[in-house]
Amino acid sequence: MDKNSSDENQEQKEQVVNPWEVSAKGKIDYEKLIEKFGCQRLDPSIIDRVARLTGRPPHVFLRRGVFFAHRDFHEILDAYERGEKFYLYTGRGPSSEALHLGHLVPFMFTKYLQDAFKVPLVIQLTDDEKCMWKNLTVEESQRLARENAKDIIACGFDISKTFIFSDFDYVGGSFYKNMVKIAKCVTYNKVVGIFGFTGEDHIGKVSFPPVQAAPSFPSSFPHLFTGKDNLRCLIPCAIDQDPYFRMTRDVAPRLGYHKPALIESLFFPALQGETGKMSASDPNSAIYVTDSGKDIKNKINKYAFSGGQDSVENHRKYGANLEVDIPVKYLGFFLEDDAELEHIRTEYGAGRMLTGEVKKRLTEILTEMVERHRRARAAVTDEMVDAFMAVRPLPNMFD
Amino acid sequence: MGYAKEQLLARLQELQIDFAQYEHPVVLTVEAQAKYVGHMKGALSKNLFLKDKKHRFYIVSALADMKVDLKVLSQRLGLGKGGLRMAPEEALGEILKVPLGCVTPFALVNDSARHVCLLLDQGFKSQECCFFHPLSNDMSVAINFRDLDKFLNSIGKTPAYVDLEANPPVGKDQPPDLAGLVPSDAVVLPDPSEKIASSQGLEKNHISVNNKPTATAAKAVKPSNASQKERSDSAVNLSSSFGDPEKLVEEILEKTTSIVLSEVKEENMEKYQEQLGTMVSNSIRKQLSLELKSILSMFKNTSYTEGFYAGTHRQPKRM
Numbered sequence: 083m084d085k086n087s088s089d090e091n092q093e094q095k096e097q098v099v100n101p102w103e104v105s106a107k108g109k110i111d112y113e114k115l116i117e118k119f120g121c122q123r124l125d126p127s128i129i130d131r132v133a134r135l136t137g138r139p140p141h142v143f144l145r146r147g148v149f150f151a152h153r154d155f156h157e158i159l160d161a162y163e164r165g166e167k168f169y170l171y172t173g174r175g176p177s178s179e180a181l182h183l184g185h186l187v188p189f190m191f192t193k194y195l196q197d198a199f200k201v202p203l204v205i206q207l208t209d210d211e212k213c214m215w216k217n218l219t220v221e222e223s224q225r226l227a228r229e230n231a232k233d234i235i236a237c238g239f240d241i242s243k244t245f246i247f248s249d250f251d252y253v254g255g256s257f258y259k260n261m262v263k264i265a266k267c268v269t270y271n272k273v274v275g276i277f278g279f280t281g282e283d284h285i286g287k288v289s290f291p292p293v294q295a296a297p298s299f300p301s302s303f304p305h306l307f308t309g310k311d312n313l314r315c316l317i318p319c320a321i322d323q324d325p326y327f328r329m330t331r332d333v334a335p336r337l338g339y340h341k342p343a344l345i346e347s348l349f350f351p352a353l354q355g356e357t358g359k360m361s362a363s364d365p366n367s368a369i370y371v372t373d374s375g376k377d378i379k380n381k382i383n384k385y386a387f388s389g390g391q392d393s394v395e396n397h398r399k400y401g402a403n404l405e406v407d408i409p410v411k412y413l414g415f416f417l418e419d420d421a422e423l424e425h426i427r428t429e430y431g432a433g434r435m436l437t438g439e440v441k442k443r444l445t446e447i448l449t450e451m452v453e454r455h456r457r458a459r460a461a462v463t464d465e466m467v468d469a470f471m472a473v474r475p476l477p478n479m480f481d
Numbered sequence: 482m483g484y485a486k487e488q489l490l491a492r493l494q495e496l497q498i499d500f501a502q503y504e505h506p507v508v509l510t511v512e513a514q515a516k517y518v519g520h521m522k523g524a525l526s527k528n529l530f531l532k533d534k535k536h537r538f539y540i541v542s543a544l545a546d547m548k549v550d551l552k553v554l555s556q557r558l559g560l561g562k563g564g565l566r567m568a569p570e571e572a573l574g575e576i577l578k579v580p581l582g583c584v585t586p587f588a589l590v591n592d593s594a595r596h597v598c599l600l601l602d603q604g605f606k607s608q609e610c611c612f613f614h615p616l617s618n619d620m621s622v623a624i625n626f627r628d629l630d631k632f633l634n635s636i637g638k639t640p641a642y643v644d645l646e647a648n649p650p651v652g653k654d655q656p657p658d659l660a661g662l663v664p665s666d667a668v669v670l671p672d673p674s675e676k677i678a679s680s681q682g683l684e685k686n687h688i689s690v691n692n693k694p695t696a697t698a699a700k701a702v703k704p705s706n707a708s709q710k711e712r713s714d715s716a717v718n719l720s721s722s723f724g725d726p727e728k729l730v731e732e733i734l735e736k737t738t739s740i741v742l743s744e745v746k747e748e749n750m751e752k753y754q755e756q757l758g759t760m761v762s763n764s765i766r767k768q769l770s771l772e773l774k775s776i777l778s779m780f781k782n783t784s785y786t787e788g789f790y791a792g793t794h795r796q797p798k799r800m
Contacts, residue, residue: 238775241782375627454775461723461779469789 099322100278102215104349109356112150112321112348119324121151121346128152131159136198143191143347146414151321153331154343158316162199167480168314169307170195171297171342173206174234176226177216181233182368183448184350186455187415189237191347192318202243202306202479205234206297210249214286224250231467233371236459239470243479245306246470249293257302260337261292267333268292276325295330298342305473315342320349351411355387371456375449382409382441382448390430390437401433409440416447484578484590486617492590493622496635500624501610507618509582511545514612514621523623524608528584530577532568533560537664538576538594542586542613543602547645554600556651559660578616585614586629587622590636596664599633601626603642637739723779724787733773740765 098105099115116123124144133140143149158168172192174185196203207230209223218226227248234246253261268291273279279288298315300307307313317327324346331341352367366385369378389407391397404410404427417423426443429435493500505517511527519525525545532538533555543549555564573579576597577588586601588594605611605626612621613629624632630640641662651657723729744761753760 235782238778240778241785376625458775458779461783463786465790466782466786469786472789472793474789 100325101322104322110349115321116151119151119321119328121153121321121324121344122155124150124152124155124345128155128159132198135159135162138198141191141194141198142418143187143194143415145420147348148187148415149191149318149345149347151346152344153327154341155316155345158314158343161314166312166314167201168199168316168343169201169300169479170203171206171315171317172203172319173208173294173297174230175208175212175215176223176230177212177218179226179229180365180370180372181230182370183415183451184368186233186237186371187347187350188318188320189234189239193238195316195318196240196243200243200480202245202476203239204297204303204306205231205239205244205246206294207231207246207248208294210253210293211290214284214290220250224248228464228467231470232459232462233455235462235466235470236455238458241466241470243476243481244470245303245473245476246467247473248471251471252473253293256304257296260296260299260302263337264292264295264330264333265289267336268329272329276329291326291329294326295333298327298330298334299337299339301339305475306479311338312340314340317342317344319344319346321346322349350415351408353381353385353387353408355406355408356411369448369452371452371459373452375445375453378448378452379445382445386412386441386444388437388441391433394436397436398433402430402437404431407437407440409437409444412444413440413447416451417443484616486615486620489587489590489615490622492635493624493632496631498624498628498631500622500628502615503621503623504619505621509618515545518612518621518623521612521623523610523612524605525612526602526605528586528613530568530573530584531565532572533558533564533566533663538568538572538597539565539600540577540584540586540588540597541600541602541645542584542605543645544604544608544611547602547604549645550648553648554645554659557647557649557657557659558663559651559657560663579614580618583614583616583618585616586633587613587615589633589638590616598662598664599638599641600645600659600662601629601640601642603644605629606642723776723783726780729776729780733776736769736772737765740768 097110097114099110104110124147129140129144132144141149161168170192172188174189192203195201207227209220209227212218212226213220213223216223227250231246231248270288273288273291277291296302298317300310300313300315317323319327324344327342327344334341352364353369354367366381369381373381387406387408389403389405389410391400391402402410407430410427410430413423413426417426426435426440430437430440490502501521501523503518503521505514508514508517511525515525526542527545527547527549528543529541529549530538531541531551539558541549541554551565552562556562558564568576570581573581573584576591576593577584578591578593579585579588586599589597589599608626610623610625611629612623614620615622626640626642633640643659643662647658649658741761744764745757749760750757
């Protein structure tokens with residue numbers, strides 16, 4: 083499944099997708115990515131199955147193909163149908179205080195999974211990773227981890243079923259034992275092949291992958307899953323994280339664990355267009371959760387790449403190019419009402435609706451979302467963060 | 482008598498609405514107001530209190546230099562060519578509870594003004610902020626339209642912005658474009674006992690102000706989710722604490738009753754008849770499910786945290 087370095091280098095001229103870099107000439111080709119990585123497409127029949135098993139409509143991200151790829155999601159569903167539960171694992175690399183909508187996407191989806199399947203969740207804050215890759219001090223990365231935890235909590239996770247941990251706090255004990263077991267199964271050449279490390283990279287980087295792999299195994303959390311070595315793990319993440327988990331899946335059977343299953347999302351496009359993912363370092367490439375209604379309106383109006391024609395006459399004649407229009411894409415993520423989205427796509431594509439109207443609707447929706455998030459975030463106290471991050475049993479985690 | 486300026490300002494602060502206030506000698510006209518705040522950041526507004534032949538009242542709030550053609554407006558509202566007149570002076574005091582020269586969107590906070598239709602100049606949206614009187618002529622408040630909307634939503638009013646320059650033809654095939662904004666009931670002037678009740682405390686007034694059908698058919702055209710959520714979102718700012726069951730229940734009841742009251746109106750009663758109950762229930766579910774889940778999750782997390790904190794700080798039993 084893994085190509086060796088020279089093949090990767092050739093592909094790199096076209097598009098680069100790995101945990102630390104996402105770029106392409108033009109649009110990201112997701113078909114090629116699925117093929118290259120070797121994961122599966124999420125087809126409509128799986129989505130229907132999810133709806134049936136959970137007794138509720140599938141999340142908007144499933145319906146719209148935002149989460150579009152998976153590994154072994156079938157098996158999770160098969161086991162679930164037999165009455166075997168699973169746990170969720172997702173995470174965040176706390177590299178900046180400013181969280182944008184793209185960051186929230188996996189968390190919004192994970193919350194839906196937690197509610198729909200009624201399963202526990204562990205959230206890893208990789209403060210150590212950011213300390214190493216972004217050259218932050220230990221204290222700063224720990225501080226950012228706590229700050230980001232507040233935004234994550236504001237997404238609405240159930241405290242009685244969720245354990246948030248930061249690597250600097252939690253690594254040790256059973257977790258570390260698993261890290262070592264994993265590390266023993268992966269050769270240096272292998273990590274170089276998967277992650278592209280060079281002789282110049284410090285050893286911290288080289289030895290990091292097991293840290294992100296360990297939460298895939300239930301024995302890493304003895305306070306939660308003692309006696310449940312057979313518990314499966316489902317990892318919602320963006321597709322650039324796939325390399326970590328390909329490595330983990332390789333290792334799992336050798337350690338006697340189930341391979342973790344994955345459910346993967348597209349990248350949230352930047353405001354200026356679909357050539358990469360949103361970057362926390364460019365404030366106008368994204369809508370932040372701290373943006374005011376005014377900021378949002380401004381950013382959408384000024385920076386959101388429009389697929390509309392350059393004049394009203396041309397627009398009415400030719401319609402908008404929905405392939406590249408960012409506002410319509412964003413609506414695809416956040417406008418819940420399928421019928422309304424369809425209507426907008428039809429009218430805008432035919433030129434009967436103007437860009438301004440589409441942008442206005444988007445601004446409405448995003449403002450509401452951001453305000454709801456802000457309110458929730460304001461309710462998160464330091465004590466609440468401590469409680470989420472405390473190493474404690476979760477007796478009701480499957481209720 | 483009605484809401485006082487101080488009560489209004491306090492309410493704005495409670496809602497965490499941004500505004501600037503400027504005191505000045507009493508002014509009765511826009512020109513006079515301009516002398517004191519004309520140089521400040523913000524656009525002046527002119528506010529007309531109007532009445533139609535069926536004793537329904539309207540506030541038209543526009544940028545000061547906007548030409549408001551009452552004949553055109555009257556036609557667009559479906560009132561015919563000469564349907565709109567300036568309201569008599571007594572109505573100012575009785576309905577809006579403000580003195581002469583003080584017509585302002587804020588007056589809608591009074592229960593007596595619950596049937597008044599507010600038309601806002603679309604031009605406000607492109608201004609950084611606009612000036613309005615806060616229920617008295619010795620002060621001007623500068624506020625951005627979004628914050629004004631927040632306030633209006635909090636008192637159960639859906640803001641209606643209108644292009645006051647437009648003069649669309651009205652005829653057999655072109656129905657009056659603003660007809661949906663006309664209040665569906667004739668106004669009943671409040672009797673003295675109601676007047677006393679309406680000035681008793683913020684909370685109570687807030688509840689009674691919601692007891693009016695918001696008869697904006699325009700709302701039905703917009704996806705109702707957005708406008709309802711907008712309204713409930715701003716009311717939500719009243720309770721910032723998630724550990725208080727009383728406050729949360731109040732908030733939930735308020736959101737639910739406001740939907741019930743806005744859906745139970747004549748046109749829906751005719752349309753749905755016995756199914757009205759089902760329709761309202763579905764409306765409530767659709768509009769509130771997400772919001773309520775969010776509120777209750779936060780409540781649960783807050784409670785758990787309080788318990789957790791208490792547990793981890795527990796003193797060992799003294800023997």
